[in-house]
Amino acid sequence: MNTQDPLSIGIVGLGNIGRYHAEQLTSLMGSFDIELSGGMDIAPTARDRFESSFGVPTYEDHEKLYETVDSVIITTPNRYHEEYAVSALESDINVLIEKPIAHTIESADRVATAAAASDGVCMIGFHNRFASxxxxxxxxxxxxxxxxxxxxxxxxxxxxxxxxxxxxxxxxxxxxxxxxxxxxxxxxxxxxxxxxxxxxxxxxxxxxxxxxxxxxxxxxxxxxxxxxxxxxxxxxxxxxxxxxxxxxxxxxxxxxxxxxxxxxxxxxxxxxxxxxxxxxxxxxxxxxxxxxxxxxxxxxxxxxDDDPHRIEQQRFIQASRASEAPTVNTVEQALTVxxxxxxxxxxxxxxxxxxxxxxxxxxxx
The missing domain is CATH 3.30.360.10 (Dihydrodipicolinate Reductase; domain 2)
Structure with a gap:
C-alpha cells in the first residue's frame, strides 16, 4: 500500500451488519484518509442493494474484491469467517472480523495462525469495549x-x-x-x-x-x-x-x-x-x-453518546495505516473468548x- 493513497476498505458480507459498517465508514471519510472501495456477497440481491446505497462495485468472488483493497471488514455468518479472513491475511490484507473470531475453536485457531504469519493486521469486532x-x-x-x-x-x-x-x-x-x-x-x-x-x-x-x-x-x-x-x-x-x-x-x-x-x-x-x-x-x-x-x-x-462501532473502526484504520498489530481487540483475546x-x-x-x-x-x- 502506498502510504500517500487513501486506505481502501471493502466489506465482505453485505447484510444488515455489513451495511451498518459501510455507513459508519462513509461517516469517517471526512476525518480519515479512507475510501469504501467495494463489497462482496454471494447473494445478488445483497450486492444490488449495496451498490445502490453506496455507489461502489460489488463482487460474488472475494478474491476479486481483494485485488482492489488494503483492508476488509468481515461480517458474514460465523462459519465463513475463517475462509475469508485467512485468504485476506495470506494476501497481507488487514482484517477486522465481526465477533466471534470463528464458529469453532479449531477454526479460530487457524485464523490465529494465519494472522501470526501475515503482514496484515487482524482485529476482532467486540465493539462494546469502545462505549464511553x-x-x-x-x-x-x-x-x-x-x-x-x-x-x-x-x-x-x-x-x-x-x-x-x-x-x-x-x-x-x-x-x-x-x-x-x-x-x-x-x-x-x-x-x-x-x-x-x-x-x-x-x-x-x-x-x-x-x-x-x-x-x-x-x-x-x-x-x-x-x-x-x-x-x-x-x-x-x-x-x-x-x-x-x-x-x-x-x-x-x-x-x-x-x-x-x-x-x-x-x-x-x-x-x-x-x-x-x-x-x-x-x-x-x-x-x-x-x-x-x-x-x-x-x-x-x-x-x-459516542457510537462504539465508529470508534472501533477508527482504531482499525489507525492500526491498518501504521501496519502495526492493535493493542486492543486482539486475536489472542478473541481466542480466549x-x-x-x-x-x-x-x-x-x-x-x-x-x-x-x-x-x-x-x-x-
Missing amino acids: PVQVLKQYQQQARFGDVHHIEAKYIRRRGVPGRGTWFTEEAASGGGALIDIGAHAIDLALYILDFPQVTEVSGVTRSIFGGRPDYTHLEMWGRSGEGPFNVDDSASAFIRCADGSTISLDVAWAANRPPNNEFVVQGNDAGARLDLSDGDLTIFESSSAGAPHFSDSEVRTR QRVMDATYRSNERGRAVKIDSEPLPTVD
Whole structure:
C-alpha cells in the first residue's frame, strides 16, 4: 500500500451488519484518509442493494474484491469467517472480523495462525469495549479505584430477541451456536476486558434451548427476518468462569426469557464496585468511607453518546495505516473468548466443569 493513497476498505458480507459498517465508514471519510472501495456477497440481491446505497462495485468472488483493497471488514455468518479472513491475511490484507473470531475453536485457531504469519493486521469486532461508560470504567480499574477486582456478574438477557429464526443465526452448522456465541461472546469479552484478560482455568456451564424452537414463540420484533431453516442452537446459557488469579465471572445470557431484559455488568472490588448498564449507558460507582463519619457514596457517571462501532473502526484504520498489530481487540483475546465458549458447551455436554488448557496462543507480531 502506498502510504500517500487513501486506505481502501471493502466489506465482505453485505447484510444488515455489513451495511451498518459501510455507513459508519462513509461517516469517517471526512476525518480519515479512507475510501469504501467495494463489497462482496454471494447473494445478488445483497450486492444490488449495496451498490445502490453506496455507489461502489460489488463482487460474488472475494478474491476479486481483494485485488482492489488494503483492508476488509468481515461480517458474514460465523462459519465463513475463517475462509475469508485467512485468504485476506495470506494476501497481507488487514482484517477486522465481526465477533466471534470463528464458529469453532479449531477454526479460530487457524485464523490465529494465519494472522501470526501475515503482514496484515487482524482485529476482532467486540465493539462494546469502545462505549464511553466502558472506557470510564476501564480507566478507573486501571487507576486501581476498585482495588483488586475479584468478581464480575455479566448479564445479556433479552425478553424476546431470537435473531432471524430459521436463518443462519439458529443453524448450528453456520453459526457454531446460539445465544452463547452471539450475545454471550460480547458479555464474556467485556468481563475479561475489565479483568485485564487473566488466564481462564475452568468453566462450568449449562446451555438450554427452551423458547426459540416453539411454534407458539411470541415476539414483538425480531432482528432480521424469519427463515425456513432449523432451530438447533441454544437460546440461553449460564456459566461460572474461574481464572488463575482467583477472579471469577458469573455469566447469564439469553435470547429469550420470561423476565425483563438486562444488559448489566456488576464489578466487585475490595475497595469499590460498579454497576454498568449497557442498554442505557448508566454507570454507577459504589464506595464506602469512614471519613467524617461512616458512609456510603454512590457516584453516577454521565458520558457522551459516542457510537462504539465508529470508534472501533477508527482504531482499525489507525492500526491498518501504521501496519502495526492493535493493542486492543486482539486475536489472542478473541481466542480466549472462543475457548470459554467452547468450554461452556463441553461442560454442558459432560455435566461437569471443564479445565481450559494453558498452552500458549499464537504470537501476532
